[in-house]
Amino acid sequence: MTTTSPPSFSTRPDVAQIGAIAWVRKHLFSGWFNSLVTVVLGSLLIRSIVGFIGWATTTAQWKVIPENLPLYFVGQFPPDQYWRIWALLWMISALSGLTWGNLSQNVPHLFSRTVLIWVGILAVIFVLAPTPLPYRLLLLATLGLVLGGAWAGRYLSQSLPSFGLGLAIAWGLSFFIMLWLMAGGFGLKPVSTTAWGGLLLTLFMSVVSIVLCFPLGVALALGRQSTLPVVRLLSTVYIEVVRGVPLIALLFIGAVMLPFFLPGNVRLDLVLRAIFGLTLFSAAYLAENVRGGLQSIPRGQAEASSALGLNTPLTLGLIVLPQALKVAIPSIVGQFISLVQDTTLVSIIGLSDLMRISRAVLANPLYIGRYAEVYLFIGVIFWVLCYAMSWGSRQLEARLKTTN
Template sequence: MAQHQFQPDLPPPANTVGAVGWLRKNLFNGPVNSAVTVVLGYLAISFVWYVFDWAILKADWVGTTRDACSREGACWVFISVRWEQFMYGFYPQAELWRPRLFYATLAIFVALLAYERTPKRLWIWLFFVNIYPFIAAALLYGGVFGLEVVDTHKWGGLLVTLIIALVGIIVSLPIGIALALGRRSEMPIIRSICTVYIEVWRGVPLITVLFMASVMLPLFFSEGVETDKLIRALIGVIMFSAAYMAEVIRGGLQAIPKGQYEAADALGLTYWKKMGLIVLPQALKITIPSIVNTFIGLFKDTSLVLIIGMFDVLGIGQAANTDPEWLGFATESYVFVALVFWVFCFGMSRYSIWLENKLHTGHKR
């Protein structure tokens, strides 16, 4: 008796796999869904084409005056004429090499720290956090090594946005960690102080904090002591952001299983070793998305410094819109500013996703 031989499996139908299968399953799996897909697709394509036509095909790119904008599309000549103000504010023309050098060195440090295989990356990070800010401040402000003093009221544009965002992000993280640990402390006084601080600052709008930092903070210093407006804004942003960061970190601490704390205690570790070696590394890894989300919010909130007389990249755009020679090009200004914010925020978002996947060890669901 001949044995039965199984025939090899046939490949699935072509219309059920690949791009065609995905479209049939998700977009065209019924009359109603097919009609909605067609209508929404038409609207989306029409909108994208209109934007592309306005921003690229019919746009004016070359020129130095308003007369160069003679077509129906966007006038990017307006942005090119105001480029230095968007980047550096009102920094003196002869000293522009200093903020340019700051941008270049900052980009180099970010690239070195983002690349996983950079040798001595820990030492580079320590230098970037502890020493580089003072070098950058001396470079931009001057007054040392023969550099001309450039007061901070002349700074502006992307320069101010990056300085406030970087200082706020770097300084608020360790303060937030300390506040989160203090709020979970077993010492009532420490816990109460941290709780009051967090709840007070989280209950006050950032715009109010900036007003207080600009107007009321000098009242707490001795007579004759003047505080730079940028320093006051930085203090307000740091104190405000640290409160939100503390709650993010506290959420990560509460997510760590109780057994991790008990295992560390069973090993005889001190409180600081338990937190530094066992608990905090796990908590920070879990809260990476929330931490980066707070960073992104802080980066966008830097535009609020306009209310205290500082011109960030958005403030420069609004000031440029009031120029009588360039009235009518506010759309190009706001689109450019939005693109700048999107590039930085999207970059932070993608890096956080990469870092989260790299550190994934089983907590991700």
């Protein structure tokens, strides 16, 4: 079975055969109760949509968004160093493009109709974005980089068999380049972590916490299933205790209590302490998701592999975990999505992430009372991020299913 779906219009029954009126009668007015529900809900919906459009076009003052765009996206990052953020964005875009090309090397058409529609929508958004013209061109260049990367990645992975491995190494290296670009040093002007903010900080903390909590969560899940009593007990207690307390309490432990337990001369950065709390918190939840995956793998798999002479680490690494993680993908990604959302809590312990930046903007007398506009904007950003993640997880699941 190939991964591409046939053009959808040919499989769907012809609309004309059913008829719009028949459809409406079947789905909206199939009985007196259904009709009542439709009328009540429909009138409420129309009223609220009309009300919202009225508010958005007259009362709302959207200038609070474009006038503070740099703040929302990068916080207090020094403006003369913005090129570093662009370089970071381009590096990630190029790598994403290459990965996309690599993953769809067996697909007949790289740029299907849906993809082209989305590219078109994005391009229109970028062209119309309320920023100075150079930024819009840079955004378009980013989009071009993703598409070019996808084409190149597909071409390269068809000609070079080891391209996938190289790509994985490049992703690993990109993390250190990202740190270098953000923090400076080694020839770049140093930027303090207190200047990191907005979406940049939110994404940075999400990525680092995801990368760190994944191995910890897998280790805890394996520990909970272990036959060694001490390991099992410690893992179980850790998982249950962390799952029983609020994240905000863990963040306070990281921010307030951790300094007490470190030698006086060690000062950990607040960003690092927040990442510490986020990682410890999500690792416990991730462990439960991975455990679900581990439990779905029949014992026969482990027994067969030890019958073949593999020792415990090899059995886990080559036989059990690959299958268990594949089963657990939806719940693991679900956990990552809540981790991204949970990064907003660091605004309470004093980091200037997207939420705190929005509070700061709203505290400006120029934009007093513009809550709805700002929170809607931030909500859209998070919605796009999280929806993209769950979409990606569904794609990954479908890919992994077809290769078997």
